[in-house]
Amino acid sequence: MKEIAMTVIVNGDKHDLTVPPHETLIECLRDRLGLLGVKKSCDVQVCGTCTVLLDDRPVSACTVLAFEARGRSVRTIEGLARGDDLHPVQAAFVEHGALQCGFCTPGMIMATVALINENPRPTADEVKHYMRGNICRCTGYKRILEAILDASRRMSGASAGNGR
Amino acid sequence: MKVEREVTIAAPRETVWDFLWDVPRLAGCIPGARDVRTIEERKTYTAVVADKVGPFKVQFPLTIEVVDVQAPERLRVRANGRDTAVDGLVKVDLDVTVTPAETGTALKVAADISVLGKLGTLGHSVIVRKGTDIVDRFAQAVRAQLEAKA
Amino acid sequence: MLRPFELSEPTSVAEASELLARHGDAARIYAGGTELILAMKEGLVHYEHLVNVKTIPGLAGVRLDAGTLRLGAATSHRALERDPLVRQHFPAVARMEADVANVRVREVGTLGGNLCFAEPHADPGTLLQVFDATARIEKKGSARTIPLEGLFVGPFETCLEGDELLTEIVVPPLPSRSAAAYLKFGFLERPSVGVAVAVTLDDGHVADARIAVGCVGPVPRRMREAEAELRGKPRTETGAALATAGRIAGRAADAITDLHGSAEYKEHLVGVLLRRAWDQALAAIDGSPRR
Numbered sequence: 001m002k003e004i005a006m007t008v009i010v011n012g013d014k015h016d017l018t019v020p021p022h023e024t025l026i027e028c029l030r031d032r033l034g035l036l037g038v039k040k041s042c043d044v045q046v047c048g049t050c051t052v053l054l055d056d057r058p059v060s061a062c063t064v065l066a067f068e069a070r071g072r073s074v075r076t077i078e079g080l081a082r083g084d085d086l087h088p089v090q091a092a093f094v095e096h097g098a099l100q101c102g103f104c105t106p107g108m109i110m111a112t113v114a115l116i117n118e119n120p121r122p123t124a125d126e127v128k129h130y131m132r133g134n135i136c137r138c139t140g141y142k143r144i145l146e147a148i149l150d151a152s153r154r155m156s157g158a159s160a161g162n163g164r
Numbered sequence: 165m166k167v168e169r170e171v172t173i174a175a176p177r178e179t180v181w182d183f184l185w186d187v188p189r190l191a192g193c194i195p196g197a198r199d200v201r202t203i204e205e206r207k208t209y210t211a212v213v214a215d216k217v218g219p220f221k222v223q224f225p226l227t228i229e230v231v232d233v234q235a236p237e238r239l240r241v242r243a244n245g246r247d248t249a250v251d252g253l254v255k256v257d258l259d260v261t262v263t264p265a266e267t268g269t270a271l272k273v274a275a276d277i278s279v280l281g282k283l284g285t286l287g288h289s290v291i292v293r294k295g296t297d298i299v300d301r302f303a304q305a306v307r308a309q310l311e312a313k314a
Numbered sequence: 315m316l317r318p319f320e321l322s323e324p325t326s327v328a329e330a331s332e333l334l335a336r337h338g339d340a341a342r343i344y345a346g347g348t349e350l351i352l353a354m355k356e357g358l359v360h361y362e363h364l365v366n367v368k369t370i371p372g373l374a375g376v377r378l379d380a381g382t383l384r385l386g387a388a389t390s391h392r393a394l395e396r397d398p399l400v401r402q403h404f405p406a407v408a409r410m411e412a413d414v415a416n417v418r419v420r421e422v423g424t425l426g427g428n429l430c431f432a433e434p435h436a437d438p439g440t441l442l443q444v445f446d447a448t449a450r451i452e453k454k455g456s457a458r459t460i461p462l463e464g465l466f467v468g469p470f471e472t473c474l475e476g477d478e479l480l481t482e483i484v485v486p487p488l489p490s491r492s493a494a495a496y497l498k499f500g501f502l503e504r505p506s507v508g509v510a511v512a513v514t515l516d517d518g519h520v521a522d523a524r525i526a527v528g529c530v531g532p533v534p535r536r537m538r539e540a541e542a543e544l545r546g547k548p549r550t551e552t553g554a555a556l557a558t559a560g561r562i563a564g565r566a567a568d569a570i571t572d573l574h575g576s577a578e579y580k581e582h583l584v585g586v587l588l589r590r591a592w593d594q595a596l597a598a599i600d601g602s603p604r605r
Contacts, residue, residue, distance in 0.1 A: 002320065021321035021364070024351075044352055045419055046503050057392075060418045063351050067321070111417070133416020165571075218432065218470025219342070219359050250357055282356060289434070289572045290469055293532065296570070 006070030011079025026061035037077035048134030051107035058114040077106035092151035100138035169303040174268040181236035193305035252283025323369040331454040335477035348423035349431040383485040387426025406494035435504035440528030441496040444512035450482040466533035493598035495591040506574035509587035513595040531568035560585025
């Protein structure tokens with residue numbers, strides 16, 4: 001069975017990998033690259049816990065095949081903070097208490113980053129529509145919504161070229 | 165899920181009753197059934213039932229036990245099997261009654277079908293339609309067989 | 315862990331068709347994989363050979379051709395949701411696409427993949443039928459075009475031959491003074507009932523009514539007997555006709571009792587969604603100044 005040689009940029013780092021076609025992106029990120037922030041939960045692309053960004057677009061790492069990331073860039077929760085400097089979305093989640101067990105949180109935050117990147121000042125309805133595919137069993141979503149709206153406010157107020 | 169079908173067959177009751185024990189011919193009326201074997205006459209049989217819906221194929225090796233016989237009017241059978249490839253367990257309780265009718269014999273088939281495991285959950289809607297379809301076709305096939313002879 | 319398979323990456327429809335012909339039942343088209351990879355992960359099906367169609371140039375994209383929408387089969391739901399041409403000229407289609415599954419499925423999943431997997435609990439196949447959409451199907455050396463309705467043969471089954479690919483979905487515009495609407499209901503991950511309507515008004519009368527029901531029966535389809543109830547009626551006198559049409563469509567939908575609900579419940583919902591979609595379509599016609 002022919003394996004696929006690929007170059008992929010993950011959280012800003014270039015990796016040269018050889019993967020079999022049947023390897024999923026989550027297996028690649030977790031098992032090859034040790035990025036355990038990408039969580040496997042439902043494994044059927046329904047819950048959103050495994051959300052990662054593929055060229056800034058949110059995808060389910062559990063169901064996307066690893067080779068689809070060739071020549072592209074992947075961003076996981078590990079790629080948001082700069083050292084101890086939290087990404088505004090992470091900071092907003094913490095400040096608003098938008099997590100309890102934390103298991104859905106990496107996926108929630110990655111989806112939020114993708115949303116704000118695409119729509120810098122979403123309305124509450126737009127947030128709810130976009131985030132519909134990210135499920136949380138703990139918080140009841142209210143604080144997650146507040147954190148997202150707050151993060152978008154902060155980020156659009158930040159200087160241009162912040163590029164986060 | 166429970167499925168019930170009744171057909172009226174233009175044949176005498178004894179003929180219909182005897183047909184139920186003609187295992188190879190009866191099995192021929194079940195869509196997808198093959199490799200029917202007698203383990204113990206009138207008691208235990210095995211068969212393989214295969215079917216597909218679009219690209220999804222299932223194959224159930226079944227053990228069929230005759231649970232209760234009230235000749236010549238009622239027969240209860242239980243079939244059990246586990247699909248070899250997909251995680252799925254099938255259990256069918258069949259209650260067959262054979263009663264005289266004006267134009268021949270009324271054959272009533274009442275099936276209680278359970279599919280457990282992943283197949284049962286993911287394939288639930290499909291199984292409901294298939295189960296109904298299979299019982300339908302079985303009843304029609306039995307009638308066709310018996311009326312062709314007569 | 316998925317079972318291993320070989321991957322081919324053809325760069326033309328002819329090449330893809332040849333690969334399908336060569337490998338037969340062991341091969342399957344792979345686009346977004348949002349249905350296929352799921353089924354393979356669950357162990358419900360396995361293909362030794364996947365044919366990637368994302369490497370075929372021109373298979374994805376949106377074009378507006380003299381008012382007719384031409385959608386490449388490998389266009390993602392998200393691309394359709396966001397496309398300015400779709401949003402402006404076929405707003406009901408853009409709205410339907412925006413509500414498919416979740417944003418991650420929409421980013422990766424394709425319209426063609428959705429239609430060809432023919433999962434009954436889906437959306438696009440239902441709405442596109444009220445536009446009288448057609449499907450272009452190609453294989454090496456030939457092509458054919460069929461009404462979209464003809465694509466669906468049964469649950470998870472299309473009319474595609476083993477070596478054929480769906481390449482394009484063509485959506486003609488509705489006449490002036492028309493609008494379409496699609497509503498769905500569900501509490502599981504996939505919709506349980508989906509109803510699409512397209513209404514054309516002419517001088518206060520219903521010049522045309524098109525109704526499609528999906529998710530309920532084994533395939534999405536048009537409900538022509540129900541449509542006849544509404545055609546010709548004055549728009550202010552459609553109350554009783556809508557109720558009748560709802561009942562006809564509900565019965566014709568071939569509902570079964572399963573995890574999505576009882577057959578009676580689904581039949582009832584067909585009537586409810588039909589009425590609401592109808593009202594939505596009329597409001598869209600009224601609210602649109604140019605039409």
